[in-house]
Amino acid sequence: MKVLAGMILACFLLAGCATQTQELRITPYMAQSYTPSQMCLIYYRTQSPVIMEEIQRRGMFSESQRRLIRESKVARFMSEDAVRCAWGEPDQINTTISAAGRTEQWVYHRCPTCKMQFIYFELGKVTAIQS
Template identity: 35%
Template sequence: MRKLNKLEIGLLSGLAFAIVVILMLVLPKDDIAIKDDIIETETVVAEESEDNSSDNQISIEERIKEINDNISANKLLGESLGLAVLLYDEETDSGNKEKLHTLINLAVTQISRSEDYFLMEEAMQYKDYIDESKLKILKARFKEQEIAESSTIRIGMTSEEVKKRWGEPNDINKTITSSGTDEQWVYYSKYLYFENDILTAIQD
């Protein structure tokens, strides 16, 4: 192949420059800007997609650690159990599913040791995720708390709710005021105070 001399090289360079100038004059500037924007946008989207993929992988590991820390510290047991079940259903990695299954049963063990009736009631709804031995203990403890709960009274209850738990009082002292009716119910050594049929105070 014959080598180009300096004159021919100069002519070709000039021709190439002229073509570039003509294209810049002919093509609308907006088209060039749009193409640049498309390329830049595609690059940003690709980078964000990679970042999100990495974040998701980190997220499941961080969540498992957070759940484990909360259960070990015996705090947020209900929330931790619910989150572990949710992640268990969504997770496809067998290793992570096994970790979450372990955490579910660990949370149930801690809940069974508590005396929180409502927390146990919440845990019972996840019985399909709990090992049989753990579920048996939870059911027994829940039954015990259910019996205790049936006789427990709380501020905010109505007089009828109190009667269902404690029966009829030994005595009732009633006071009628401009704002309504106040009552003092006497149960042996306990005194219950009602304002307009709502329990507002308990005195030993």
């Protein structure tokens, strides 16, 4: 089953297999086999209510974070997976290691005329958002 789930995820992320006439139907059984990161990437691409129900069933995020994800918004204290659910994978990840610890900067630049968005993480949680 994990192989099937991986193949479906690869189809979504690499080949863009969903079209207007052919759409992959995600079942609750399929959703149960996904890792949290896989579920978030699939949710970002499909906005699947089945995936959101599985996220809720697992207790992955608070109700306020699920609301932000459904609205494609990011806020301080969200986890990396919650940001992936809301905005997808970043275009670039910059890591800084200093005496204070490790921080990450996720860069989102979705189109040539869009402003770049920067999300800063410490200990896996959003600490700042810059646009």
